Amino acid sequence: MDIDYCRFLDKRFGKAKAQAINVKLGGIKPKRSMKGVEPYWTWQAHDVFKIFANATNDNPYYYGQGVTCILMSKRPNRKPELLIYDTITNELPDGISINNVLIRDGYAKKDPKWTKHGLLPWEYPCEQLRQTKMMLTNELGAALAEVTVEADESVEKVELEIPPEYIKESVDKVKLWLIGQKSNASQGENKIEDTPSEAGMLQDLKI
Numbered sequence: 001m002d003i004d005y006c007r008f009l010d011k012r013f014g015k016a017k018a019q020a021i022n023v024k025l026g027g028i029k030p031k032r033s034m035k036g037v038e039p040y041w042t043w044q045a046h047d048v049f050k051i052f053a054n055a056t057n058d059n060p061y062y063y064g065q066g067v068t069c070i071l072m073s074k075r076p077n078r079k080p081e082l083l084i085y086d087t088i089t090n091e092l093p094d095g096i097s098i099n100n101v102l103i104r105d106g107y108a109k110k111d112p113k114w115t116k117h118g119l120l121p122w123e124y125p126c127e128q129l130r131q132t133k134m135m136l137t138n139e140l141g142a143a144l145a146e147v148t149v150e151a152d153e154s155v156e157k158v159e160l161e162i163p164p165e166y167i168k169e170s171v172d173k174v175k176l177w178l179i180g181q182k183s184n185a186s187q188g189e190n191k192i193e194d195t196p197s198e199a200g201m202l203q204d205l206k207i
Helices: 043-058 098-104 125-154 164-194 198-206
Strands: 028-030 068-073 081-086 108-110
Touching: 028 098, 043 081, 043 098, 081 098, 098 108
Parallel strands: none
Antiparallel strands: 028 108, 068 081
């Protein structure tokens, strides 16, 4: 671990003795082996792991974020086994599994105790399908966002300016119409008053 990646420890945790947890990568084993010697990690494997781990600290946009670890097992008197992800240098939903990268690049092999039908936990079809769906969802969301932005930019604001003389002419027409309606109504009332009632007409006839 380079000193550049070290942090000051919060005072609340300063009472405990200096300590570090010795862990191992879960699901994989060293690929290199010699007769009569247990499989071991080569210096090349150490260097590759260091490059991938340090890349998560060197990102200019997320400096010092580090890796994401998932605890795969914690057994008494055994090293805890971790699944380590790089979620900084890529845009994958769950990031890149460094454990899997070491297998891909030929520095490690699958640990049989973790395989089921030859697949490691992160290789199960359901897990692959979940990540694929997440990627498609993210891509669709990004595409819709771009379309919305382009549509907003292409929309032009149209403002109608009505000349004042047109407004005045319309108001005058409405006033004239209202005056005409009022005069028609008054004339109708006068006609009703001048018309004799049926009772009066009957009286005239009797006379």
